[in-house]
C-alpha cells in the first residue's frame with residue numbers, strides 16, 4: 001500500500017487506446033491486456049491551498065492570514081458547487097412514460113417499471129463502465145454511463161459448491177466450448193454455470209473475455225444476464241441467470257417421439273403460435289439493442305436458435321457473445337473477419353467473403369424466424385433433394401399463399417391467423433434476402449412484429465436479469481438427467 005504521506009506523483013496520463021491495425025483486429029486488440037482495472041486511487045490535489053508539502057512553511061501565510069482565509073473560502077465554495085452538481089447527476093431520472101430506466105433499482109418494489117422496449121432503450125442502451133470486473137473499460141470508446149451493478153467475481157471453490165462439485169446430475173446442456181451446469185449460489189440464486197474448456201488455440205479464453213466484457217457492460221432485458229464469472233488460475237467459468245426452459249433449439253426441434261420415449265421423460269408440448277411470435281419479437285428486440293442502441297454497434301455473429309434461451313414464461317433472451325464483433329455500424333458498413341458462426345445461419349456475403357455487418361445478423365435472424373414458422377432445422381440432409389437447405393426451400397414458398405400454408409410447422413395444427421402468417425412470412429423473406437442491403441434493419445423488424453405479436457408486451461425493466469424473484473421459482477432437481485437439454 002502506498003504511504004499516505006509520500007510525495008504526490010503526477011496522475012498518470014490515460015493510456016491512449018491502441019489503434020487496432022484494422023477493423024478486423026478490434027476484438028482481438030481488446031484481448032491483449034487481461035487486467036482488471038481497479039478504481040483509480042483518489043487524486044489528492046496539491047496544486048492549491050498554499051502549503052508546500054515539504055520544507056519550511058511559506059512566510060506569506062504567516063503575514064497574510066486574511067488572504068489565506070479568503071482563498072480557503074473560495075475553495076470551499078467551489079467544492080460545494082462541484083459536490084452539488086455531482087449529487088444532482090447521480091440522482092435517478094424521473095420515471096415518465098417516455099423513458100425507462102434499466103438500472104438495478106428497477107427490479108425493486110416501487111421502482112418504475114416503464115418499458116425498455118425498442119423505442120426507449122437508448123437510456124438502457126449504450127455501455128456502462130462497470131466499476132469492478134470490467135476488463136476493457138474505456139478502451140473502445142463506449143459511451144459510458146454509471147452502472148449500478150456489475151458481474152460478481154467467483155472463486156472456483158464457490159462454483160464447485162454451487163454445482164455439487166460439477167455433478168453430472170446438474171448438467172443442463174453441453175456446447176462446443178464446454179458443459180453448462182445448474183447451480184445454486186451462496187445467496188440462494190439458481191444460476192447456469194458454464195465451465196469453459198480452454199483449448200490450445202486459446203479460443204475459449206478469447207470467448208470468455210469477450211463475453212465478460214460485453215455482457216458486463218450491456219443491460220437489456222432481451223440479453224441473458226451475466227451474474228458473474230470466475231477466472232481462478234486456469235479455470236474459466238461464466239455464471240448466467242438460469243433460463244428454466246433451456247434453448248429455443250431444444251424446445252422447437254424436440255426429438256421424434258420414439259427417440260424421446262427411449263430417452264425418458266415425454267417431450268414438452270410444441271410451442272404455440274403466440275409463443276413463437278413472442279420469441280421472435282424478443283429476439284428482434286435483442287438484436288435491435290445490439291445494432292441500434294449500442295455504441296459502437298455490436299454484431300452477434302452467431303445468432304441461432306441454440307443461442308436463444310427461454311425463461312419460465314417462454315420469454316426469450318439472446319446468449320453466447322463469445323464471437324461478437326464490436327465496431328461496425330450500418331453506415332460505414334463492414335468488418336472483414338474470419339468466418340465463424342453456425343452452418344445454415346451464415347449470410348451468403350459473410351460466408352463467401354468474410355464481410356460482416358449488422359445485416360449478417362439480420363440474415364441469421366431470418367433463418368430463426370423460418371425455423372419458428374416451419375419447425376424445420378436450417379440444414380437437414382435427411383429431407384428429399386431440394387429441401388435440404390431451409391432458406392432455399394422456403395424462399396419461393398414465402399410469397400405464395402397456398403404453399404405458405406403448407407410449409408407451416410404441422411405441430412401448430414393450423415392454429416394461427418392467416419393474416420399474421422402472411423406478414424411474418426414477408427418479414428422472414430426480407431431478412432434472408434441474398435443482397436445484404438435489401439434486408440431490413442432490426443428496428444424495422446421490431447416495428448413490423450409489434451402489431452402481430454400484440455399480446456406479447458415489451459419486457460419491462462423490472463424483468464431485467466439478476467432479479468432474485470425470477471430465480472425463486474426454479475428448484476434444483478435431485479434426479480439426474482431430469483431436464484437435460486440436448487445441444
Ligand SMILES: Nc1ncnc2c1ncn2[C@@H]1O[C@H](COP(=O)(O)OP(=O)(O)OP(=O)(O)O)[C@@H](O)[C@H]1O
Nearest residue numbers: 173174175176177180192240242243246247306485
Ligand atoms: N443461462 C442458461 N440457462 C439454462 N440453460 C442454459 C443456459 N445457458 C446454456 N444453457 C443450456 O446449455 C446448452 C449449451 O449452451 P452453450 O451456450 O454452452 O452452447 P450452445 O449455444 O448450445 O452451443 P455453442 O457452444 O456451439 O455455442 C444450451 O443449449 C442450453 O440448453
